Amino acid sequence: xxxxxxxxxxxxxxxSGQAVLSGTAIALLAGGVHAENVIRDGAGKALxxxxxxxxxxxxxxxxxLGLEHEAIxxxxxxxxxxxxxxxxxxxxxxxxxxxxxxxxxxxxTIEKMGGRPVQERTLAEYAAALKADTLKSQGDVLAxxxxxxxxxxxxxxxxxxxxxxxxxxxxxxxLAADEVMHYTALAxxxxxxxxxxxxxxxx
Amino acid sequence: xxxxxxxxxxxAVSAGVADxxxxxxxxxxxxxxxxxxxxxxxxxxxxxxxxxxxVPGYAYSDALKRSRVVWTEATLSxxxxxxESVIPGQRMGYRVGDAEIRADIVAYLLTLP
Numbered sequence: 001x002x003x004x005x006x007x008x009x010x011x012x013x014x015x016s017g018q019a020v021l022s023g024t025a026i027a028l029l030a031g032g033v034h035a036e037n038v039i040r041d042g043a044g045k046a047l048x049x050x051x052x053x054x055x056x057x058x059x060x061x062x063x064x065l066g067l068e069h070e071a072i073x074x075x076x077x078x079x080x081x082x083x084x085x086x087x088x089x090x091x092x093x094x095x096x097x098x099x100x101x102x103x104x105x106x107x108x109t110i111e112k113m114g115g116r117p118v119q120e121r122t123l124a125e126y127a128a129a130l131k132a133d134t135l136k137s138q139g140d141v142l143a144x145x146x147x148x149x150x151x152x153x154x155x156x157x158x159x160x161x162x163x164x165x166x167x168x169x170x171x172x173x174x175l176a177a178d179e180v181m182h183y184t185a186l187a188x189x190x191x192x193x194x195x196x197x198x199x200x201x202x203x
Numbered sequence: 204x205x206x207x208x209x210x211x212x213x214x215a216v217s218a219g220v221a222d223x224x225x226x227x228x229x230x231x232x233x234x235x236x237x238x239x240x241x242x243x244x245x246x247x248x249x250x251x252x253x254x255x256x257x258v259p260g261y262a263y264s265d266a267l268k269r270s271r272v273v274w275t276e277a278t279l280s281x282x283x284x285x286x287e288s289v290i291p292g293q294r295m296g297y298r299v300g301d302a303e304i305r306a307d308i309v310a311y312l313l314t315l316p
Contacts, residue, residue, distance in 0.1 A: 056287070059264075060296035066243040067234055129240045151234025155297055158231070162287065162296035203301040 053164035058115035060159050061106055061168070064175070065118050067152050068103040072096055073126035074148055078141040081132075088138060088189070092145070095182050102175055109171065139190060146186035153179040157202025176202070224311025227304050235297075238315060244295065250274050251313045255290065266292030279309045 075096035079089055107117045127133070135141050156176035160169045180201060187194055195201075235243035245261040253274050256267030270290045272278050282289045283299040299305040 052292075056296070059294040063235065063243060063294060063296065070243060129237065129242045131240070147229060147233055150230050151232070154231050155234040158298055158300075159296035161298060161300070203299075203304055 054113055055115075057163055057165050057168055058110055058113050060162055061110050061113075062115065062118045064156065064159070064172070065103060065106040065110065067155060068099050068106060069118070069120040070126055070130075071099040071148055071152065072103060073120070073123055074130055074145060075099065076123060077127055077130065077132045078135070078145060081135055081141060083135065083138050083141050085138060088142070091185065091189075092141075095145070095149075095185075098178050098182070102178065105171070105175075109168075113165075142186050142190050146183055146190060146192070149179050149183040149186060152176075153183055153201050160202075220307055220310045221314055224307040224309070224314075227307045228311050231297075231299055231304065231308060247312060248315050250279070250315060264292060264294045266290050267294075274312075276309055276313060279312055280305055283308060 075092050078084060078092050079096070084092060110117045130144065135144065153176050156172045156179060160172050163169050163172070184194065232244075232247075236245070236247055239246050239248045241258065241261045245258040245263070251274060255270040255272040255274060255278075256263040267290060270293075272282075272290060274282075278289065283305045284302075285298060286293050286295045299308060
């Protein structure tokens with residue numbers, strides 16, 4: 001059953017894999033963020049780049065970037081674990097490529113706003129933080145990935161009200177949509193029930 | 204001792220809150236935080252009664268390091284509702300808008316040894 005679900009997901013994801021963000025798409029994602037026309041306060045008044053408001057937005061984006069660094073490394077640990085079957089490995093690598101595109105988009109946005117992107121840590125540091133040594137089966141790897149994707153979905157939705165730059169809310173929502181897609185596919189692969197109620201994300 | 208302070212029914216309710224809180228914590232906080240490991244955010248073990256910005260080895264913002272906030276039920280709830288209003292200049296943009304979910308998470312955090 002699980003294999004069948006995964007196979008179906010993989011078929012869909014393989015066909016949609018070409019939708020991974022290109023360099024152009026990344027530029028478009030970050031493209032709405034211009035100091036002169038988007039950094040605005042609640043009343044629509046333009047804020048100066050380098051102001052506390054813009055710095056706050058950059059801080060939030062850097063936390064998001066930290067999440068993406070961790071997700072990329074989590075999938076790397078899964079891919080290198082030897083625990084994943086071929087088809088599952090392909091999906092994991094696809095999801096990792098999404099996170100790499102997110103990372104690149106966030107770095108471009110942070111730099112465009114005059115900030116300094118947070119640096120990736122070592123794979124060993126991520127392995128320790130995520131307790132990679134406890135992963136003993138494909139199910140363990142997928143469960144970790146599902147938990148991280150669910151957390152990331154909520155994280156992106158949860159920061160939207162904090163942005164002073166309106167365009168960043170849409171960026172976060174688009175990133176959240178990808179994470180929910182990953183979460184849903186992983187839940188299906190694991191045979192886990194999806195949330196029964198509506199509006200279960202971002203509350 | 205605990206039995207002297209609360210009825211079995213109250214304990215069952217408390218356990219239910221903690222279970223909901225654990226699930227809410229994993230779903231809402233788990234992207235950045237762990238109980239006993241520093242990740243994007245600092246670890247949460249022993250957070251109750253701890254001064255903000257005081258986990259050894261974690262790279263806090265200056266605002267957190269300067270803060271004199273101590274984590275209690277009240278301060279954790281306010282923090283999750285609006286971090287910036289509790290400690291201006293901090294880096295956590297995430298908010299838990301739902302009061303019930305927030306209460307469950309705080310209840311769980313307060314149980315962490």
